[in-house]
Amino acid sequence: MSRRSSPLRTAAIAMATFCLAAPAFARPPPGCDFNDSHFHLTNYVQEGITAADLLKLMGTRVCRSTLFGIPLQQEWSYRESGEVAPTYYLEADAPLYYYSFVDAAIAMAYQALPAEDRARLDPMITGFNPADMYAADHVRRVLTLFPGVFTGIGEFSVHKEFVSPKIAGGGAALSDPSLDRLLDFAGEAGLIVILHNDMVRPFAKEARVRPYFAQLTALYARHPKTTIIWAHAGLGRVVQPVKGHLAYLEEILANPAMANIYFDLSWDELAKYIVANEDTVAATAGLINRYPDRFLFGTDVVAPRTPEAYFGVYEMYAPLWAKLTPEAREKVLKANYTRLFDAARSRVRAWEGINAR
Numbered sequence: 001m002s003r004r005s006s007p008l009r010t011a012a013i014a015m016a017t018f019c020l021a022a023p024a025f026a027r028p029p030p031g032c033d034f035n036d037s038h039f040h041l042t043n044y045v046q047e048g049i050t051a052a053d054l055l056k057l058m059g060t061r062v063c064r065s066t067l068f069g070i071p072l073q074q075e076w077s078y079r080e081s082g083e084v085a086p087t088y089y090l091e092a093d094a095p096l097y098y099y100s101f102v103d104a105a106i107a108m109a110y111q112a113l114p115a116e117d118r119a120r121l122d123p124m125i126t127g128f129n130p131a132d133m134y135a136a137d138h139v140r141r142v143l144t145l146f147p148g149v150f151t152g153i154g155e156f157s158v159h160k161e162f163v164s165p166k167i168a169g170g171g172a173a174l175s176d177p178s179l180d181r182l183l184d185f186a187g188e189a190g191l192i193v194i195l196h197n198d199m200v201r202p203f204a205k206e207a208r209v210r211p212y213f214a215q216l217t218a219l220y221a222r223h224p225k226t227t228i229i230w231a232h233a234g235l236g237r238v239v240q241p242v243k244g245h246l247a248y249l250e251e252i253l254a255n256p257a258m259a260n261i262y263f264d265l266s267w268d269e270l271a272k273y274i275v276a277n278e279d280t281v282a283a284t285a286g287l288i289n290r291y292p293d294r295f296l297f298g299t300d301v302v303a304p305r306t307p308e309a310y311f312g313v314y315e316m317y318a319p320l321w322a323k324l325t326p327e328a329r330e331k332v333l334k335a336n337y338t339r340l341f342d343a344a345r346s347r348v349r350a351w352e353g354i355n356a357r
Contacts, residue, residue, distance in 0.1 A: 028063030028120070028334075034314060035337035036065035038155065038194065038231065038266035038298025041106065044074040045087050046099060048303030051109040055117050057310045063334060064341070066194075066298070068124035069106055071156060072167065073099035095168040100127035100138065107146040122151035122341050124194065128182070130156055131172035136185040140355075143189065143348070147356040151345045153186055154194030154229075159212075161202045161236045174215040180222060187226035190347020192340060194264070199234030200242055209242045217252065220261050227340060229262045229296065232270045241273050241280075246287050253291045262340070265332065266298030271316040285323035292328035296336045 028035075036058075042048035051067065058065060076085050077094035086092035103125050110123045125142050128135040139153055157163060157171075158179065164171030172179060174197065186193050197216055200209045220228060233249060235241060242248070252258045265274070274284045288295050297314070304310040321329055 029060035031060065032063035032334075033061045034297050034333040035063045035341075036299050037229065037264050037296040037337050037341075038300045039065045039067060040070055040155075040300070040302040041067055041109065042069040042102065043087060043302050044070055044072060044089050044096070045076075045085070046070075046073060046102065046105070047087070049305060051113055051117075051121065053305075055113070055120070057304060057307060058120070061311070064120045064122065064337065066124055066151075066341075067106060067110060067121045068126050068155065069102040070302070071098055071100075071102055071126040071128065072096040072163070075168075089163055089166060096163065096166045097168045098127065098129045103127040103142045104146075107142075107149045110149055111146075122345065123149050124155070125150050125153045125191075126156055128153075128156070129169075129172070130158060130179050130182060131170065131176055133178045133181060135178055135182045139182070139185060139191070140189075143352060144356045147352040148349065150191070151341055151348060152192035152194065153182075154192075155196050155231055156194070157196040159198050159201070160196055161198055161239050174219050179219065183219075183223040183226045183228070187223060189351040190344055191226075192344040193226060193228045194231055195228055196231040197234065198236055198239045199245065199248070200239060202236075202238045206243055209248075213248055217258070220252070220258055224257060224260055227260050227262070227344065229264050229340075231264050232267050232300070233263045233265070235270050235273060237269050246283055250287060250291075253287075253294055262294050262296060262336070264296045264298045264300075265317065265320075266300035266313070268300075268313050268316055271313060275316065275319045281319045281323055285320055288320075288332060289325050289328045292325070292331045293336060295332045296340070297333050 039054070040048070041051065041054065046069065048069070054065065054067070072089070074086050074089050074092060074096055075094040077092070080094050081092055086094070089096055106123050110118055110121060113121070125139050128138040143150060158174055159171070183193065200212050249263065252261050273280065275281055297317070299310065299313045301310055301313060324332065
């Protein structure tokens with residue numbers, strides 16, 4: 001069968017035509033509070049809420065949101081847990097494995113929405129193994145099969161506390177050529193990247209922070225044309241702020257060669273460190289006020305079913321919002337998202353116009 005007559009190619013062309021009917025950018029509800037740069041529609045067993053449910057939760061308080069699942073599936077091993085089905089990676093010793101169908105599920109959930117609702121969402125590709133040299137090919141294939149849908153890739157993890165050791169076949173490393181190939185392609189296609197990588201291994205000594213950070217910044221330096229958001233500023237459930245944590249971040253922020261690197265203030269686990277006391281709030285606010293163009297807010301909630309579950313993280317950060325200048329607060333909560341994701345959406349659509357036909 002010729003490439004021109006491929007059923008998959010024909011379907012891609014039809015989908016591209018369908019997506020042209022959708023408005024390119026959203027008109028946010030008047031007076032909305034924030035854009036959500038980090039949102040999981042599904043959990044570690046691919047269960048969650050619908051995209052329509054998300055939009056109901058967003059209401060008029062959330063302007064726009066990313067839309068992605070979790071790329072890893074928790075295996076249910078009957079030998080290990082019997083009839084007790086785990087729904088979270090800390091509930092079982094069985095491994096995690098990459099679940100690539102998540103991208104098709106996200107695409108179909110997005111496509112089922114009315115055009116005006118689709119314009120408020122930015123779906124992200126997650127169903128690839130970053131340790132696999134074929135990861136970039138997976139992303140290219142998803143863009144080709146679902147043109148007009150995706151804006152970026154991620155959240156995906158390289159080093160993540162308790163998760164990386166559980167991945168069947170082993171986790172990725174910052175030095176993997178597959179990761180470079182993936183980020184190169186993201187830059188070529190205009191895809192925005194949300195990367196989770198812990199600042200340091202759990203329970204590591206201070207002396208081990210610098211080499212780990214050096215690997216990450218070396219990766220960033222190799223990809224100056226790719227827009228990368230470092231999720232949670234490198235922190236986690238047990239990966240606490242290291243000595244001089246904000247100084248590490250400022251090394252990136254002050255380096256003109258890394259102007260493409262951003263940070264998301266997502267997850268209640270990060271919020272607990274930032275709002276721990278007046279000093280931590282003031283120090284974090286000071287850094288953001290010096291570099292207001294480089295931070296975005298995200299909830300990092302997973303399939304929330306109530307407004308309380310959805311908006312709890314935003315409200316947890318209230319002491320930080322109060323310490324930011326009005327300009328910085330507007331950028332962190334709204335303007336930086338709009339600028340970065342609008343640019344990515346335009347670039348990806350242009351790439352698809354050339355390559356998805």
